[in-house]
Amino acid sequence: LFARPIIFTKGCVSLADLPPMDRVEIAFAGRSNVGKSSLINALCGTSNLARTSNTPGRTQELNIFESQSENLRIVDMPGYGYAKAPEPKVKAWTKLVHQYLVGRATLRRVYVLVDSRHGPKDNDLSVMNELDKAAVSYQVVLTKADKPNSADVEKALAATRWSIAKRPASHPHVLLTSSEKGTGIKELRTEIAMLLAT
Numbered sequence: 001l002f003a004r005p006i007i008f009t010k011g012c013v014s015l016a017d018l019p020p021m022d023r024v025e026i027a028f029a030g031r032s033n034v035g036k037s038s039l040i041n042a043l044c045g046t047s048n049l050a051r052t053s054n055t056p057g058r059t060q061e062l063n064i065f066e067s068q069s070e071n072l073r074i075v076d077m078p079g080y081g082y083a084k085a086p087e088p089k090v091k092a093w094t095k096l097v098h099q100y101l102v103g104r105a106t107l108r109r110v111y112v113l114v115d116s117r118h119g120p121k122d123n124d125l126s127v128m129n130e131l132d133k134a135a136v137s138y139q140v141v142l143t144k145a146d147k148p149n150s151a152d153v154e155k156a157l158a159a160t161r162w163s164i165a166k167r168p169a170s171h172p173h174v175l176l177t178s179s180e181k182g183t184g185i186k187e188l189r190t191e192i193a194m195l196l197a198t
């Protein structure tokens with residue numbers, strides 16, 4: 001699946017910009033700076049597909065990537081929770097993200113990225129609530145697992161599992177990843193390949 005290149009197709013600032021619903025889609029969501037670009041790059045085996053940046057909140061579009069070999073589209077959502085972003089912009093992204101998440105029949109799963117140093121924060125829980133309400137499947141992926149010590153990773157895992165266990169719908173198990181060390185990337189690829197196969 002990831003042996004052939006995944007290419008950047010376009011950045012979308014409105015629903016009208018989105019490509020037709022002709023492929024299986026997976027989306028990546030998370031707070032600004034959670035490590036989303038790094039994870040997408042690690043997943044696709046490239047160093048610069050999704051722009052990795054130290055400036056949080058820079059990705060303001062739905063960035064679309066497409067597989068050259070499979071019927072797969074990857075949607076990189078704008079990072080949320082960036083305090084310095086101007087309010088009208090935040091409102092515009094929130095609306096776009098909401099419209100995309102609840103209205104996209106081809107959206108098979110959302111990967112909700114959560115920093116393994118912190119566990120889920122309020123805005124992560126709000127996104128999960130919204131996805132539950134819209135009956136969209138999602139899987140939580142803890143990022144930067146190389147940063148905290150193993151006791152703190154266990155704490156974050158437990159807190160994340162607990163916040164998911166309380167939910168009305170059932171969700172796939174929590175994945176633990178590090179783009180830096182390559183941890184969990186193979187497992188994430190397998191999960192995506194399984195989605196495509198079903």
Ligand code: GDP
Pocket residue numbers: 030031032033034035036037038039051052053054056057079143144145146147177178179180181
């Ligand atoms: P995004 O804003 O969510 O796209 O986050 P980025 O991918 O740009 O990453 C934000 C910062 O975290 C950058 O400085 C990355 O180098 C760093 N980072 C991302 N993933 C990892 C990881 O797995 N381990 C470590 N130690 N740092 C990471």
